[in-house]
Amino acid sequence: MMVIFQNKIIYMPSVPPFSRSEKVNDYARQCQPAVWNEHDVRAADGTLLKLLEGSITNAPDTKPEEHVVVLYFQGNASSLPPRLPYLSRILKAAMAGQSPKKQYTIVALSYRGYWKSQGSPSQAGIELDAEAALNWVLTRYDPDRTKVVVWGQSIGAGAATVGLANLSRTDKDGLQRISGLLLETPFVDLKAMLVALYPQKFLPYRYLTPFLRSTWDSKTSLHTIGKVNPDLRTLILEAGDDEIVPAGQGAILENACKEEGMNVDRKTVSGALHTDVVAKGQGRNHIVKLLESV
Known part of the structure; x- marks a missing residue:
């Protein structure tokens, strides 16, 4: 039964209840002064997906000369709207004290089967979703003044790394446009997770790894x-x-990362649980420093 229903166990778009009926406007006040707009994009198989684009508008008489755009891949449960206040805090912290010539934007992807996106989640499908989101970002923003950072949380770190690895095979120039990679509470792959969580050989879980349809092999x-792209600045952010x-x-x-000569740093946020990293000031500071560094 665990093999048959594994996608139901791994991907939980309806947890907590009513997650798919969440509204952006319900969180608008908590996000101020960041404003979030909805966009539609289609994956290669025709699945209609929802993107949310958030930014803080610069003064009307200033035109930003440098733009940092973050593409965010969420974890395996819930929907995007409840995450927007935390993402907005990152925008506010990044903009604080910065030159008006610099702007920050976060684009958040709602996977298929999550929130308002069509379809049902699976690794094969979400890989297509990541491809569509990456293409949307790379074609929407001016490459001459835009730095792109990809940020994945938990299983979203797998979507981020696998998505970029796929991009390396289809569009090497596109991958070389990516300036930063943020992996928040990542894991090596789902097989390693099963073995690490259930090391006892008398339990059946570790023996299910050959039957996994989702692996999310970040390593x-x-x-x-x-x-x-060995110059890709990478931050691995762990929860203490x-x-x-x-x-x-x-x-x-x-x-x-080090084996490939990549510029990598690993930080641990003290006292943070799996989903608490962005809620902690220490976690936000690490993220903002990465965004500033690109």
């Missing part, structure tokens, strides 16, 4: 990415009290 993907991802996963990914 292999980082090796692929590094061979094309992560109750989901076992300790040591981030260090393995850091070593994979």
Whole structure:
């Protein structure tokens, strides 16, 4: 039964209840002065997806000369609207004290089957969603003044790394336009997660790995990415009290980056649970420093 219904276990767009009926306007006040706009994009198989684009408008008499655009891939549960206040805090912190000539934007992808996006989630489908979102960002913004950072949280870190690895095979120039990669509470792959969480050989879970349809292999993907864009500035952000991802996963990914000569840093947010990193001031500071550095 676990093999048959594995996608229902891995992907939880309706947890907590009514997640798919959340509204952006319900969080607008908490996001101020950031404003979020909805956009539609189609994946290669025709699935209609929803993107949210958030930014803080500069003074009307200033024209930004430098633009940092962040493409955000969420975790495996809930929807985008409840995340917007936390993402807005990143925008506000990044804009604070910055020159009016610099602007920040976050584009957040709602995977298929999540929130207002059509379809049902699976790794094969979400890979197409990531491809569509990357293409949307790379074609929407001026390449001469835009730096692109890709940010994935938890399973979204897998979507980010696999998405960029796929991009390396279809559009190497596109991958080389990516300036930063942020992996928040990442894991090596789902097989490693099963073995780490259930090391006891008498339990059945570790023996299910050959039957996984979703693997989200970040380690292999980082090796692929590094061979094309070794200058990619990468931050691995761990939760100090992560109750989901076992300790040591981030260090393995850091070593994979170092093996490819990538510019990688790994930070741990003290006292943070798996979904608390952005809520902690320390976590926000690490993220903002990465955005400023690109």
